[in-house]
Amino acid sequence: MALANIQDKARVVIIGGGVIGCSVAYHLTKLGWKDVVLLERKELTSGTTWHAAGLIAQLRATANMTRLAKYSQELYGTLEDETGVATGFKRVGxxxxxxxxxxxxxxxxxxxxxxxxxxxxxxxxxxxxxxxxxxxxxxxxxxxxxxxxDGQGDPGNIALSLARGATKRGAKIHSRTKVTGMRKQGSRITAVSWQSEDGDQGEIACDMVVNCAGMWARDVGKMAGVNVPLHxxxxxxxxxxxxxxxxxxxxxxxxxxxxxxxxxxxxxxxxxxxxxxxxxxxxxxxxxxxxxxxxxxxxxxxxxxxxxxxxxxxxxxxxxxxxxxGPESFTPDDAYHLGLAPGMDNVWVAAGFNSIGIQSAGGAGMALAQWMEDGEKPFDLGDVDIARMQPFQGNKTYLTERVSETLGLLYADHYPFRQKATSRGIRRSPLHEHLARNGAVFGELAGWERANWFANDGQKPEYEYSWKRPNWFDNAKAEHLAIRTGVGLYDMSSFGKIRVEGPDATAFLNHVSGGEMDVPVGKIVYTQFLNARGGIEADVTITRLSELAYLVVTPAATRLADETWMRRHVDDHMVVITDVTAGEAVLAVMGPKSRDLLASVSPNDFSNAANPFGTAQEIEIGMGIARAHRVSYVGELGWEIYVSTDMAAHVFETLLAAGEGHGLKLCGLHMMDGCRIEKGFRHFGHDITCEDHVLEAGLGFAVKTDKSDFFGRDAVLAKRESGLTRRIVQFRLNDPEPLLFHNEPILRDGKIVGHLTSGAYGHHLGAAVGMGYIGCAGETSGDILASSYSIDVAGTVVGAQASLHPFCDPSGDRMKS
Incomplete structure (x- = not known):
């Protein structure tokens, strides 16, 4: 398919002629894009596509990944009629x-x-x-x-059929044309350099670049200054x-x-x-x-x-x-890379398909093309968004070790809470060794080693995986009940911390978030970053540190994505955005006795009058200094203590020693998940995503539409006018034995109406608890709750109680006491 006279300008240059690159070209031209150029170093399909097994399955781990896989299957069933190239697709089951x-x-x-x-x-x-x-x-x-x-097909011909569809609509495909470099200006690639096998070379000025280079995507990413972790x-x-x-x-x-x-x-x-x-x-x-x-x-x-x-x-x-x-590329988490690359405004990625490239290519190409067309995700793609990858994950040594495991994990038992065994110990809290000496059992998230639960004396401090109650079930129960009835201490240092400062910091954060940021110094605001549809792009707390500086706290896994979202919306605001995650440790002191414990190690006043809920204050603690944020993700009275990493160990030791007199218990993050779901607190990436409207997620209280214009304001006002079509509901199983994780079907009066977005065991409530969305167009709260609900747990239908308010402390009095 090599064509002479390669043009010197294009709207988009696609790098890589495997099934993914061909699908992106096909779908862009289907949307009416002109000047689409695809460059392939050798021949189409010559990297991995040609030797793929060609299995085409529908079911994936999440609803949207399943949506993409189903689209691929449906597309391949019609391609031959459209393009005249046989795909070999047949539904064999x-x-x-x-x-x-x-x-x-x-x-x-x-x-x-x-x-x-x-x-x-x-x-x-x-x-x-x-x-x-x-x-x-x-x-x-x-x-x-x-x-x-489910079906199977001819991988090479599927790619060639997609390529034929793209060229019929005007795309130009040049084989035996290698990309040799890129010209960069700020956060944009302005041109792509190429060289053909016969010695010709040149440059294509372009508006966008798509890296579909498969096994070569990591190296191509480096040309653009983009991290594409795969091996x-x-x-x-x-x-x-x-x-x-x-x-x-x-x-x-x-x-x-x-x-x-x-x-x-x-x-x-x-x-x-x-x-x-x-x-x-x-x-x-x-x-x-x-x-x-x-x-x-x-x-x-x-x-x-x-x-x-x-x-x-x-x-x-x-x-x-x-x-x-034959070789295939794999990623650190067995999910492919899709989307707009962090740090760049016009570099897109579709690579790293972990041996499911054929079944994924149709849907991935469709989703990316629509994202490029609209400038925002067509639906939630958080599982595969390239922004989930941390910068260190491009490290070759890390990748070599990790992918030796991730290939096999495709067919391993997919136990809940299963932890990766390779490439561990890279990012550690300054409290890591203190926690380990006290029995911490660590999990890994975004490279961070995080204490998930604490083993008892004589108990093996390791996970034993199961679909039933795991070996740490009673450990998490004891930690959970300590938070509810006494006082617990846990490490939140892995959570992202982004400092936003400058003369326009207030105006900028008011522009990018739904909450009101013009608040007194020391005030903490819970808020969301919204997209134009009112969907939730980030779920954060923002603390005003001074007149010109704020601290944005994010989940550990989304720190880069949230920082990227802010940077892409700075416009002409005069602000500096800095990742300061590693600069401070965070110790959460939570539970009804947390005030007593802090008063024993600090001369500061932790009363409601001096330090009400949602405020921060500078404190002395032990012989150090810190900042105490009165917030809670577990629904109890408590504080998050932010302390510089050099003093973190001292503060931990001080709290631990004083805690002996207050019944202090060290806790892990499995406890936090169980407590937060009892309280109905949403989990970003599960309960709230970019396609979940902030009002339907039950978070309208965090959106202040009476302030100046902000991203998503029109969508919030429109939804308030038109009414909700779906609502998030909390469910508690009537049977205390079954466990919930996520994606279990919700049955309303015996019919499936949705699925759980998250689930965990509520030890205080004595049963598993889940959350999920159900349709409610034209219905009142009474109509919703008048129905009978149940949850399908591995084929067994279990009755459930539904609630539109938290089962645990619906008034919030415990947090604010």
């Missing part, structure tokens, strides 16, 4: 098999989730598995699920000789044996996702790489092949036609 009770629980929870997402699925018995896949050995099989509309791993499959009378078969997945099976033109393709993968390309990818295979490593594949021959005995009677080893 798919079966996933469980060999353990834990995997059965996982599959049945996924099945319930699929029903909430509108995906056709069926739980099937071992006998029914045998009926649909007669070649499988059913020894050890406990259950399975069947998705009749290639070896990925193996074999293709058998022809099997007589094999017939059409569904795709078969046996994750407990790390294997998948696909019928391919009368042969069986057996692929694997082994627990410990082999990273590849640590010294760089050879410039000559094109449709290449890697050296075979039969010893690496052999253990899974042995299990596969037992599971599918016909493999032992059939020769191997092809033993394939």
């Amino acid at each position: 798919a079966i996933t098999v469980a060999l353990t009770e834990d995997r059965k629980e996982e599959l049945f929870r996924q099945s319930a989730m699929a029903r909430a997402f509108g995906v056709e699925i069926e739980e099937i018995s071992p006998a029914e598995i045998g009926e649909r896949y007669p070649h499988v050995n059913l020894d050890g099989v406990t259950a399975g699920v069947y998705l009749p509309k 290639a791993c070896e990925h193996y499959y074999i293709v058998t000789d022809s099997v007589p009378q094999l017939g059409d078969l569904p795709v078969l997945r046996v994750p407990d044996e790390c294997a998948y099976y696909k019928e391919d033109a009368g042969k069986i393709l057996l692929g694997m996702f082994e627990p410990k993968a082999k990273p590849w390309g640590m010294e760089g990818i050879p410039d000559s790489f094109e449709f290449d295979e890697l050296p075979p490593d039969f010893e690496h594949f052999e253990p899974i092949l042995e299990m596969a021959i037992n599971r599918l005995p016909l493999l032992g009677q059939t020769g191997i036609h092809t033993f394939f080893n």
Whole structure:
């Protein structure tokens, strides 16, 4: 597809001609974009796409990822008619098999989730598995699920079909044309340099750049000054000789044996996702790489092949036609990278598809194209937004170790609270060793080691994963009840802290947030950053430190995204925005006895008169100084103590020593999640996202529409005028035994009406608690609560009580006492 006379100007340059790049070009031109140029270093599909297995599944881990996967499947079903290029797409169905009770629980929870997402699925018995896949050995099989509309296709031809659709609408595709550099001006790329294999070279001035470079995306990102954390791993499959009378078969997945099976033109393709993968390309990818295979490593594949021959005995009677080893790119969290890159205004990324590029490409291309067209996300893409990646995650040593694990995690048990085992210990609170010595068991988020729970004396300080009550259930209960009845101490140092200062700080924050920022020094404001639709882009607290300076506190995982949002909306405001997260530790002292504990270590006044809820004050504590913020995410009287990292250990030791006389208990962040859900506090990324209107999320109290214009104000006023069409509701199970996590279907009068956005165990309430949205157009609160509600937990329908107010302390008196 190489074309002569490459133009010198384009609206957008897409780098990379795999299935993702072709999909972005296809969808941009479908939206009417002209001057779309795609540059491919070799030939289209020559990196990873050509050797992909071509599995096309619908169900993903979240509602929006499922939406994108379903779109891909529907698109591929119509592409051939549109473009004339056969895609090989056919709906053969798919079966996933469980060999353990834990995997059965996982599959049945996924099945319930699929029903909430509108995906056709069926739980099937071992006998029914045998009926649909007669070649499988059913020894050890406990259950399975069947998705009749899942499919498979020809990866290379799907990409070529997308490319044909794009060129028919005017896109220009240039193969054997390598991007060699970019011209940068401020936060924009103004031109892309290229060189063809025959020695021609030039530059394309452009309005936008899209990095779809697959395994090369990290290096291409560096050209633009953009962090794209991904790394290639070896990925193996074999293709058998022809099997007589094999017939059409569904795709078969046996994750407990790390294997998948696909019928391919009368042969069986057996692929694997082994627990410990082999990273590849640590010294760089050879410039000559094109449709290449890697050296075979039969010893690496052999253990899974042995299990596969037992599971599918016909493999032992059939020769191997092809033993394939090819590289694919993987990311630190097994989610792909999509969106506008932090730090840049016109550099977009679509890369790192973790072996699901074919099933994701259609939806990812559609979503990115719509985002580029509108200037804002079409719906919540937080799971894959490139802004979730932390700067350190582009480190090669980190990536090499992490991706050796993430490949295998695709087929590992997806237990709740499962922690990554590799690339740990990178970001540590200044209190890390103090917490560890006191029994802390750490989890990792955004690279931060965070104390999630505390082991008792003699208890093994490690996670034992389960879908039932985990080994730390009673530990979290004791911590939870300490917060509710006494006093607890936990480390919040990982939360993001962004300082905003300058002569226009007040005006800027009033422009970017829904709350009123023109408040007295020391006042703390809970607020949201809204988009033009009234959706929530960030959920933060903002403390006024002085006349010209504020501190914005964000969740740890969204610190970069929230900072990026502010920077993109500075306009002509005279402000300086600085990440100061590492400069201060934060110790939360929470519970009815928290005032007594602080009074024993500080001469300052913590009374309501001197330090009411929602205010901060400078304090002495022990022999140090700190800043005490009277706020709470657990719904109790308490303070967050901000102390410079050099004095953090002293303050911790002071509180711990004094706490012996007050029954102080060290607590972890699992406790915080259980307490916050009892109180009905929203969790950003779950309960509130960019597509959840702030009023429907029940956060209208935090939006002050009587102030000067701010982002999202018109959408808030419009919703107040038109009324709510959905509302977030809190649910408490009537049965104290089942656990809730998220995505469980909500049934209203016996019919599915939504799914839980988050769930946790409410130890104070004595049952699992969840939150989720239900439709309510034209309904009063009484209408909503008059219905009967239940939650589908892995196929078992459990009755639930619904509430539009927090089950725990609905008046908020405990926090403000």
